[in-house]
Amino acid sequence: MAQIFPKSANALAQASIIAAGILAVTAGGALYYLQRSPYVTRQHETREQPIPFSHQHHVGGMGVDCRYCHTAVEKSASAGIPPTKTCMNCHSQIWNDSPTLEPVRQSFRDGKSIVWTKVNDLPDFAYFNHSAHVNKGMGCSTCHGRVDLQPLAWQEHSLQMEWCLECHRNPEKFVRPQDQVFNAAYVTPANQIELGKELVKKYGLKPRTSCSTCHR
Amino acid sequence: MSARSRSLALALVAVVAAGAGCRQDMHDQPRIKAQAASDFWRDHRGARPLVEGTIARGHLREDEYLHTGREMGQFVNAFPFPIDRARMERGRERYNIHCAPCHGATGAGNGMVVQRGYRAAGNFHQDRLRNERLGYFYDVIANGFGAMPAYAEIAVEDRWAIVAYIRALQLSQHARLEDVPASRRAEADKALSGAAPAAAAAH
Numbered sequence: 001m002a003q004i005f006p007k008s009a010n011a012l013a014q015a016s017i018i019a020a021g022i023l024a025v026t027a028g029g030a031l032y033y034l035q036r037s038p039y040v041t042r043q044h045e046t047r048e049q050p051i052p053f054s055h056q057h058h059v060g061g062m063g064v065d066c067r068y069c070h071t072a073v074e075k076s077a078s079a080g081i082p083p084t085k086t087c088m089n090c091h092s093q094i095w096n097d098s099p100t101l102e103p104v105r106q107s108f109r110d111g112k113s114i115v116w117t118k119v120n121d122l123p124d125f126a127y128f129n130h131s132a133h134v135n136k137g138m139g140c141s142t143c144h145g146r147v148d149l150q151p152l153a154w155q156e157h158s159l160q161m162e163w164c165l166e167c168h169r170n171p172e173k174f175v176r177p178q179d180q181v182f183n184a185a186y187v188t189p190a191n192q193i194e195l196g197k198e199l200v201k202k203y204g205l206k207p208r209t210s211c212s213t214c215h216r
Numbered sequence: 217m218s219a220r221s222r223s224l225a226l227a228l229v230a231v232v233a234a235g236a237g238c239r240q241d242m243h244d245q246p247r248i249k250a251q252a253a254s255d256f257w258r259d260h261r262g263a264r265p266l267v268e269g270t271i272a273r274g275h276l277r278e279d280e281y282l283h284t285g286r287e288m289g290q291f292v293n294a295f296p297f298p299i300d301r302a303r304m305e306r307g308r309e310r311y312n313i314h315c316a317p318c319h320g321a322t323g324a325g326n327g328m329v330v331q332r333g334y335r336a337a338g339n340f341h342q343d344r345l346r347n348e349r350l351g352y353f354y355d356v357i358a359n360g361f362g363a364m365p366a367y368a369e370i371a372v373e374d375r376w377a378i379v380a381y382i383r384a385l386q387l388s389q390h391a392r393l394e395d396v397p398a399s400r401r402a403e404a405d406k407a408l409s410g411a412a413p414a415a416a417a418a419h
Contacts, residue, residue, distance in 0.1 A: 062328050063328055077250065078251065092363075112259070113260075124243060
């Protein structure tokens with residue numbers, strides 16, 4: 001019986017083994033990057049909101065402190081979305097006939113909450129506490145980016161576990177002096193590692209990396 | 217079961233398991249998160265308003281002096297607790313967060329919000345307010361005054377710390393060189409002489 005495959009088919013068989021390897025690595029790599037890409041994490045993507053609230057205007061332009069609105073950030077897990085009354089502290093008189101702000105006035109009149117869309121939404125199986133971070137030298141902008149430059153809020157980082165761990169393993173890379181925590185425009189100094197190591201010691205930072213720290 | 221059908225079944229299980237991983241049930245659990253919506257209640261608020269008259273244990277505000285700035289109905293003119301350096305720094309911080317937007321960093325009543333059209337805020341350096349009793353400032357923070365809304369979100373102790381800082385601002389705007397400790401007078405002299413040409417140029 002004649003041979004079905006010529007001898008040269010051996011080369012094809014060998015090449016196919018290599019090709020399969022390349023394909024597997026490429027597919028794996030593509031998945032690796034896809035999973036971390038803004039397509040999946042929704043980084044830098046603004047969300048539809050009932051009112052086009054601009055942090056850039058309020059924080060960057062007017063110089064309003066984060067804590068004027070996010071009053072709970074220093075004492076609770078959630079930073080807190082302000083009640084409509086906080087908006088009306090100023091907007092009872094400023095832009096008080098603007099159609100854009102009608103949902104605010106409507107909410108103030110009938111007592112119904114404004115339904116904002118959450119931008120930085122951690123998975124529910126991850127426990128996070130704002131107060132634990134901002135009281136220990138972790139700045140707002142470390143996680144939220146330059147909020148003072150965001151016309152509509154977006155999520156600055158991936159919020160994936162490896163991102164959390166990067167800081168939990170090396171807090172000295174990110175910690176800043178306590179009086180700079182709420183400075184949105186804070187610039188990391190050239191001697192960050194040196195300063196960071198000092199601050200880690202001073203603030204007694206021992207960020208944990210065990211599973212149950214966040215998954216509890 | 218043949219080896220082939222067994223491996224097929226295994227592959228099927230793997231596909232189903234991998235597919236299940238894409239569901240978001242664990243990401244979005246049915247429990248209510250802070251301030252999240254809930255369909256359970258008619259107003260869709262997960263955060264429930266307190267039943268009127270509810271007082272949490274230990275939160276009864278029965279200390280008239282501390283909680284209202286009054287004693288027998290009259291504004292007090294002393295602090296309910298000692299004001300030390302830390303308390304004053306806290307007052308400065310809270311003032312800059314909650315008050316400076318309207319009253320300005322020095323308390324002249326010309327903060328950014330006023331510059332943008334809000335009714336002029338009180339100038340702490342006018343005689344009426346310089347002579348006001350401390351309890352008055354506490355009361356205005358707690359209950360509002362004129363166009364100013366109440367700032368109930370500021371904790372009671374912080375309101376008093378802010379009052380202390382307002383007093384410090386008032387003193388600072390009417391300070392004289394003799395008020396500066398002798399050991400630091402040279403510094404003040406230098407700062408003042410540095411500021412003088414700029415002020416002269418402005419005239």
